[in-house]
Amino acid sequence: MLFGIGTTYIWLALAVILAIIEMSTTSLVSIWFVMGSLFAFGVSFITDSVITQMVVFIVVSATALAFTRPLVKKHIHKETVPTNADMIIGKTALVTQAITVDNKGRVTVDGQSWLAQADVPLAVGDHVIVEKITGVTLSVSPQTAKIG
DSSP: OBTTBOHHHHHHHHHHHHHHHHHTSSSOSSHHHHHHHHHHHHHTTTOOOHHHHHHHHHHHHHHHHHHHHHHHHHHHSOOOOOOGGGGGTTOEEEEEEOBOSSSOEEEEETTEEEEEEOSSOBOTTOEEEEEEEETTEEEEEEOOSOOO
């Protein structure tokens, strides 16, 4: 008994609550503890020792976490796959439509026209460096060195 409630019910309630939490999130946060509480629930039928049940809960949860977390993390957090568009980062582009701080303009990189934004105003004919790509918009900055 714990707080006047049989530990069997506490472990079962904990498993249900943790399972609901797990189902309501998009990432794995409590599945290992659901397993631990289910094992402790089973042990509660064998012994009334709360310490033994807690040790089972901790050991099973930690073991499940240790063995499955690296595998799950590897599959959930995929690395960003570079695309051909990423190859233009760091390249020089030519402004073909003026860019202001408030309005996007257009630049040409490797013969392709892109929507572009910048933190400073840029005029048609300015040469810029591609800093990053967000969706279909390039973030550019003024080129400080003169071209050829």
